[in-house]
Amino acid sequence: MTAIFQPAASANAQTLTTTQVLQQLAALLQPMGAVAELETLALPEALDRVLAEDLICPVNVPPHDNSAMDGYAFAGAELALARPGQPLSLRVKGTALAGAPWPGRLAAGECLKIMTGAVMPAGLDTVVPHEQVTSDADSIQLDAGALSPGANRRLRGEDLRQGSVALQAGQRLTPAALGLLASLGLGQVTVRRRLRVAYFSTGDELLSPGAAPREGAIYDSNRFSLQGLLRRLGAQVLDLGAVPDEPRVLEECLREAATLADVVLTSGGISAGEADHTRAMLQRLGTVQFWRVAMRPGRPLAVGLLAPAAMALHPVAEKFTEKSASSPVVDSDSGAQNQSIQLSTRRPAVLLGLPGNPVAAMVSFLMFVRPALALLAGERDTRPPMLQAASSERLRKRPGRTEYLRGVLELDAQGRTTVRTTGPQGSGVLSSMVAANCIIVLDDERGEVLPGDSVGVLLLQGLG
Ligand SMILES: Nc1nc2c(c(=O)[nH]1)N[C@H]1C(S)=C(S)[C@@H](COP(=O)(O)OP(=O)(O)OC[C@H]3O[C@@H](n4cnc5c(N)ncnc54)[C@H](O)[C@@H]3O)O[C@H]1N2
Numbered sequence: 001m002t003a004i005f006q007p008a009a010s011a012n013a014q015t016l017t018t019t020q021v022l023q024q025l026a027a028l029l030q031p032m033g034a035v036a037e038l039e040t041l042a043l044p045e046a047l048d049r050v051l052a053e054d055l056i057c058p059v060n061v062p063p064h065d066n067s068a069m070d071g072y073a074f075a076g077a078e079l080a081l082a083r084p085g086q087p088l089s090l091r092v093k094g095t096a097l098a099g100a101p102w103p104g105r106l107a108a109g110e111c112l113k114i115m116t117g118a119v120m121p122a123g124l125d126t127v128v129p130h131e132q133v134t135s136d137a138d139s140i141q142l143d144a145g146a147l148s149p150g151a152n153r154r155l156r157g158e159d160l161r162q163g164s165v166a167l168q169a170g171q172r173l174t175p176a177a178l179g180l181l182a183s184l185g186l187g188q189v190t191v192r193r194r195l196r197v198a199y200f201s202t203g204d205e206l207l208s209p210g211a212a213p214r215e216g217a218i219y220d221s222n223r224f225s226l227q228g229l230l231r232r233l234g235a236q237v238l239d240l241g242a243v244p245d246e247p248r249v250l251e252e253c254l255r256e257a258a259t260l261a262d263v264v265l266t267s268g269g270i271s272a273g274e275a276d277h278t279r280a281m282l283q284r285l286g287t288v289q290f291w292r293v294a295m296r297p298g299r300p301l302a303v304g305l306l307a308p309a310a311m312a313l314h315p316v317a318e319k320f321t322e323k324s325a326s327s328p329v330v331d332s333d334s335g336a337q338n339q340s341i342q343l344s345t346r347r348p349a350v351l352l353g354l355p356g357n358p359v360a361a362m363v364s365f366l367m368f369v370r371p372a373l374a375l376l377a378g379e380r381d382t383r384p385p386m387l388q389a390a391s392s393e394r395l396r397k398r399p400g401r402t403e404y405l406r407g408v409l410e411l412d413a414q415g416r417t418t419v420r421t422t423g424p425q426g427s428g429v430l431s432s433m434v435a436a437n438c439i440i441v442l443d444d445e446r447g448e449v450l451p452g453d454s455v456g457v458l459l460l461q462g463l464g
């Protein structure tokens with residue numbers, strides 16, 4: 001295809017290492033900061049959203065000392081009174097159930113039958129599980145040497161202490177985090193609004209799935225893989241479809257996307273080309289740089305800022321933007337004023353242009369778009385942990401660029417963690433991404449890998 005995003009010659013593009021790309025992205029995005037608008041949501045709606053501010057515990061969890069076992073509660077000091085070699089005998093004075101604090105007091109030599117979660121009455125600090133006692137009508141016998149004072153008791157505030165930070169600002173609200181908020185008695189939580197990301201694919205050759213095949217055409221897969229990744233990250237996606245290699249249409253699409261979204265994500269058309277007018281167009285719309293990244297796949301990348309246009313143009317805008325008291329905007333098709341569209345995105349939109357090759361597009365997304373979106377969404381450090389595994393095969397590699405291979409992490413017959421590639425690693429072999437459970441990362445300076453050599457591995461689970 002014609003490289004419609006590209007300056008006159010690809011040779012003009014600056015070559016950067018992957019680390020430099022991440023640094024430059026951070027330098028571009030950090031001054032913009034995270035999306036500022038906040039929302040207060042009921043817990044179920046807050047799943048996967050980003051916590052806006054530190055959450056201070058309003059209460060202790062658990063709220064009281066309680067039993068960790070079904071058994072018998074007593075004062076731990078009794079243990080020291082047992083005669084050597086003799087069982088300790090205690091009289092059972094009542095039963096404490098979870099949710100119903102026992103009101104009485106025990107005297108020396110007495111104990112209380114207690115259930116898991118029941119409040120430990122004043123003066124009692126030790127629980128013996130019922131499996132460890134013998135009992136008769138009104139007393140129990142236990143081996144005092146097998147227990148320490150304080151055993152099988154959960155302390156008030158041992159999970160969360162009142163006044164301490166339960167969750168830090170920027171925490172993504174996982175199921176566990178929602179449970180934690182609920183354990184504090186909180187029914188709602190304040191989060192940042194979701195990032196709005198407009199996506200379009202570029203290329204005259206692209207067909208939408210379901211369309212009749214045409215000579216020379218291919219189906220647009222990036223729109224589905226990339227939008228899937230965006231949704232997994234909790235972004236609100238505006239699908240602008242596939243845009244032909246036509247500068248006028250591209251310009252309109254970019255203007256519209258920049259007006260509606262925080263981020264404009266594209267694929268294709270950034271590697272090589274001769275369309276000078278496109279550079280001029282991008283300079284009118286904002287500032288966009290074209291980089292060659294010392295990596296494979298994913299060599300070309302476009303990054304920059306696009307100024308939002310004065311008005312929204314696309315009919316899907318209504319679905320995408322929040323409704324609120326708004327300045328009127330013009331629908332380009334009808335020319336009518338539409339009172340329902342609020343243009344809340346006023347700062348420049350971030351343009352991230354990914355390569356067209358389907359694997360390159362996904363790998364570049366994982367390496368660069370994911371951290372960029374995390375920063376704009378207000379997430380705390382989200383760098384995924386890099387594991388090490390023994391390569392089960394020889395991998396050709398020359399120093400000077402980072403290579404990302406699609407891999408399968410598995411245990412070998414000896415129980416060692418090993419990794420193998422999925423097979424052909426071409427940048428268009430999308431089936432390699434489906435077969436992979438990890439990405440093998442071979443750093444810039446790395447040379448050939450021999451069987452048994454340790455390599456870095458990023459798990460795809462949780463990434464995309
Ligand atoms: N002379 C050079 N040629 C190429 C270079 C280079 O540096 N010099 N780089 C190569 C690399 S590396 C890549 S990656 C591609 C990326 O090019 P573009 O971003 O301009 O992408 P396109 O040319 O538009 O497409 C590349 C390839 O991917 C297919 N494609 C595009 N969009 C989609 C889509 N939405 N779904 C599925 N497949 C898509 C397209 O048909 C092409 O086959 O450039 C190399 N060339």
Ligand code: MOO
Pocket residue numbers: 295296297298299300355357359360427
């Ligand atoms: O970015 Mo390309 O993937 O190396 O073909």
